[in-house]
Amino acid sequence: xxxxxxxxxxxxxxxxxxxxxxxxxxxxxxxxxxxxxxxxxxxxxxxxxxxxxxxxxxxxxxxxxxxxxxxxxxxxxxxxxxxxxxxxxxxxxxxxxxxxxxxxxxxxxxxxxxxxxxxxxxxxxxxxxxxxxxxxxxxxxxxxxxxxxxxxxxxxxxxxxxxxxxxxxxxxxxxxxxxxxxxxxxxxxxxxxxxxxxxxxxxxxxxxxxxxxxxxxxxxxxxxxxxxxxxxxxxxxxxxxxxxxxx
Numbered sequence: 061x062x063x064x065x066x067x068x069x070x071x072x073x074x075x076x077x078x079x080x081x082x083x084x085x086x087x088x089x090x091x092x093x094x095x096x097x098x099x100x101x102x103x104x105x106x107x108x109x110x111x112x113x114x115x116x117x118x119x120x121x122x123x124x125x126x127x128x129x130x131x132x133x134x135x136x137x138x139x140x141x142x143x144x145x146x147x148x149x150x151x152x153x154x155x156x157x158x159x160x161x162x163x164x165x166x167x168x169x170x171x172x173x174x175x176x177x178x179x180x181x182x183x184x185x186x187x188x189x190x191x192x193x194x195x196x197x198x199x200x201x202x203x204x205x206x207x208x209x210x211x212x213x214x215x216x217x218x219x220x221x222x223x224x225x226x227x228x229x230x231x232x233x234x235x236x237x238x239x240x241x242x243x244x245x246x247x248x249x250x251x252x253x254x255x256x257x258x259x260x261x262x263x264x265x266x267x268x269x270x271x272x273x274x275x276x277x278x279x280x281x282x283x284x285x286x287x288x289x290x291x292x293x294x295x296x297x298x299x300x301x302x303x304x305x306x307x
Contacts, residue, residue, distance in 0.1 A: 062156060062178065063249040066112075066134035074244035083285045090173060090202055090297060091116075093275035097301050099198050101125045104168035107192065109157055109201075110175025112137045114145030120171070121149045129165065131155040161188045168194050172201040174297075177209055177250045180238070182258070186265045193304045199267065200302075205274060205295045206233065209252040214241045217290075228294040258300070266306035273299045 065071050078084055094116075102124035108117050111130030120128045128150045132138050138152050155162070157179050170189055179185050189199055207230050208215070215230035236257060239250050262269060274295035277288040 062133070062158065062180065064133050065245070065248055066132075067136050068245060071245045071248070072134075072136050078244075083287070085288075085296060086174070088281045088285070088288070089275050089277050089291065090299075092278065093273065093297075093299055094171075094173070094200065094202060097200060097271055097273075097299070098123070099169055099200075101169060105129075105165065105194075107131070107163075107165075107167045107170045109160070109170065109172040109189075110178070111141065111152070112173075114141030114150065114152065116171060116173060117141070117150045117152075118145045118147055120169075121147045125149060125169075127151070129153060129163070129167075131157070131160070131163075133157070157185060160185075160192065163192060165192075166194050167192055168197050170197070170199045172203075174202055174204065176201055176203040177252075180251050182251070182253055183261055183265075186261050186267075190265045190267065190304060195304060197304045198270075198301060199262075199304075200299070202275070202297050202299045204250070205298045206253060206255050206258070207294055208296060209239060209250055210235075212239060225290055225293065230294075255298070258298070262300070262302050266304060267302035268305045269300060269302045271299070271301040275299055 079086060101120055103126050106120045106125045106128045108130040111117050111132050114130055117128045117130040130150060131153045133156050135154060138154055141152050170193060210233040211230045212232045215228055217225045218227045218229060220226045234254060236253050239252050240247050259269060275297050276291050282288050
């Protein structure tokens, strides 16, 4: 069983405080980038892997999806999703991403937002996703960028004489595997993979990569929240859109 950090009370409360702030990267960087590259969802079947409290599930339903299945390992997240993000077209299911091969339904579109870096066996995950997609179906996911996941113990910023951040130092890039770092609480388990491993795994499983992007904030976001200037020094996120091309 993988770590279920989102059911840790301190982590859950800290995470929700971040999400409730107006200045948060999910709303200001990730979502705008994702929304630019969503396929037409009208009448489509959708699976959201690591759906959290269901915000994107509602978005997919509002975009015309015929049905949306949101899965997550966290009871706290799913409880909030059912309370705040319910819709007659949405079903929420508590399920580990390692066990999605148990799902009998097939999907036109599979999405995952900032969850793949919690999965140890990426090869198995992508194989299972391929099997769950209808022919020509699309996978779109965002994860923490490999530059962020790389360093054992976490990377660090370098500052100039004025105390301003000017560069970022990371290491251990070509050492894939488990990472235990501090994020909100101690000992949050994530998994590092190189860009090459991610792309090659997708290709070998039968996906055609349509897009690979490292989302950055728009000009108006940086003007309103200057802290996001740092995202031009290093990428925080990796987004890939891939299509199932082999049956």
